[in-house]
Amino acid sequence: MNDQVSGGEMLTGNLDSVSEDGFLIGWCFLPSEPNSRRRLAVELNGLQITVVVADERRADLVAARVGDGHHAFSFQLPMTALRNAVDGTVSLRDVATRRQVGQDVFVTWRLTLPPEAPSVAPEVVGTLAGNLDRVTRDGWISGWCWYPDAPARRVDLAIFVDDEQVGEARAAQFRADLQQAAIGDGAHGFSFALPWAVLARKGSLTVSVREHPGGTALGESMTLRFGRLAQAEDRIEDLERQLRVLRATLAEARRDRTARDEERAARDLFRSVGTFFQELAEAPRDTAGAGVTIGLRGAVADIFQRFPPIMLARPTDPSVTICVDADAPLELLYACMVDLRACGVDAIADIVLADDGRHGASAALLPSIVGNLGYVRNTGAAGRLVARNEVTRTCRGKMVAFLFAGLRMTEQWLPTLLATFAQEPRAMLVAS
Numbered sequence: 535m536n537d538q539v540s541g542g543e544m545l546t547g548n549l550d551s552v553s554e555d556g557f558l559i560g561w562c563f564l565p566s567e568p569n570s571r572r573r574l575a576v577e578l579n580g581l582q583i584t585v586v587v588a589d590e591r592r593a594d595l596v597a598a599r600v601g602d603g604h605h606a607f608s609f610q611l612p613m614t615a616l617r618n619a620v621d622g623t624v625s626l627r628d629v630a631t632r633r634q635v636g637q638d639v640f641v642t643w644r645l646t647l648p649p650e651a652p653s654v655a656p657e658v659v660g661t662l663a664g665n666l667d668r669v670t671r672d673g674w675i676s677g678w679c680w681y682p683d684a685p686a687r688r689v690d691l692a693i694f695v696d697d698e699q700v701g702e703a704r705a706a707q708f709r710a711d712l713q714q715a716a717i718g719d720g721a722h723g724f725s726f727a728l729p730w731a732v733l734a735r736k737g738s739l740t741v742s743v744r745e746h747p748g749g750t751a752l753g754e755s756m757t758l759r760f761g762r763l764a765q766a767e768d769r770i771e772d773l774e775r776q777l778r779v780l781r782a783t784l785a786e787a788r789r790d791r792t793a794r795d796e797e798r799a800a801r802d803l804f805r806s807v808g809t810f811f812q813e814l815a816e817a818p819r820d821t822a823g824a825g826v827t828i829g830l831r832g833a834v835a836d837i838f839q840r841f842p843p844i845m846l847a848r849p850t851d852p853s854v855t856i857c858v859d860a861d862a863p864l865e866l867l868y869a870c871m872v873d874l875r876a877c878g879v880d881a882i883a884d885i886v887l888a889d890d891g892r893h894g895a896s897a898a899l900l901p902s903i904v905g906n907l908g909y910v911r912n913t914g915a916a917g918r919l920v921a922r923n924e925v926t927r928t929c930r931g932k933m934v935a936f937l938f939a940g941l942r943m944t945e946q947w948l949p950t951l952l953a954t955f956a957q958e959p960r961a962m963l964v965a966s
Contacts, residue, residue: 545628546600547572547588548636552624554643556611560626561595562588562635563605567850573629576609579622583611584701585629585674585727590708591720604708610690612702630847630881660684662745664705664722665753669741673728677743678712679705679752685718692746695732695739702746841868845905846880853882853952855929857922860889860897862939867897870939871904879948884930886910888921 547562562572571589575582588607596603621642626635664679679689688706692699705724713720742755858870874880886908889897901907912920926934954964
């Protein structure tokens with residue numbers, strides 16, 4: 535029921551039961567992040583069926599002081615999956631760490647499952663209420679659904695992409711906002727991860743949710759665009775938001791005479807970003823058909839082609855802050871961020887780029903390509919030292935690790951370094 539995750543922390547949880555009808559009950563909790571809700575992959579015979587969120591409240595977890603008690607889940611396996619076999623093995627896997635939660639459960643399904651939807655009309659229990667709240671770019675959908683005239687009933691739903699059914703879900707997840715809004719007992723939320731095969735083959739898609747069986751649509755459908763253009767638009771909007779925040783920070787710093795260092799740092803960052811976009815705007819136009827990049831749009835497209843956007847995790851309570859020196863070309867810095875994510879250290883660490891400006895303005899663009907990447911810039915003769923001190927002063931982690939971008943990392947490099955401090959309590963510094 536317990537398992538180690540990166541950094542030596544203990545992940546607890548269990549797959550409590552799987553009924554003959556395919557109804558799952560379980561829980562998962564990470565003590566170092568008591569307010570986080572773990573995302574769990576549900577696997578049937580080794581194949582992922584869906585992803586659930588362990589956020590339901592259970593009285594036994596409250597009594598056992600497992601966080602705030604909102605770390606349970608329940609899920610109904612799709613009927614189509616059960617009809618294809620007499621029995622099966624169900625397992626859980628934590629999405630962030632890929633660690634198994636609890637033991638496999640072998641179940642023989644009830645042979646009375648109907649081969650098709652019931653031929654008789656379902657019981658009429660009033661008007662269906664609910665909404666498709668959100669569809670993210672990575673294919674995660676969520677919403678809520680219930681019958682006000684039958685509040686104890688949990689509604690089965692079918693998920694459609696461009697009118698083609700891709701999965702099923704049950705509106706049985708607890709959500710505090712639903713409880714506060716007096717929507718039954720609050721356990722009427724649902725979530726579903728769209729299959730990667732569906733996302734990969736479409737430039738745009740329309741997602742809709744309907745009651746199953748019955749076909750009653752749930753709220754309005756949502757249409758999303760994918761591909762490089764959509765990613766570029768998102769990153770440009772993100773950069774514009776960052777610039778607005780920086781302008782507000784700079785204005786506040788100017789009003790405070792004691793904030794001269796922060797004002798200078800913000801001004802340097804604006805100068806870097808401004809220089810970068812000036813270079814993009816002054817790029818030559820392809821007037822002779824020679825294939826030269828055309829202005830800002832072409833340059834941005836080239837950047838996102840060379841450096842596909844990635845997203846780092848942002849832990850609630852990081853064990854360490856990793857300070858990466860921007861003393862390398864953009865290509866090497868980007869490769870370092872890819873390695874950090876591949877090693878999984880971003881699950882326990884904040885990652886901050888310390889830029890002393892010696893490699894031009896391109897490093898200032900990296901936070902727009904790498905999500906959740908921190909950025910500190912200080913130029914001048916002592917720029918690197920000042921930037922490192924700023925990272926140390928503002929870090930959220932209990933420890934600070936300084937990393938050269940040119941290194942290549944093994945999977946357990948950070949947990950190994952952190953374990954040394956536990957073995958040598960008097961140590962103040964550990965080097966690789």
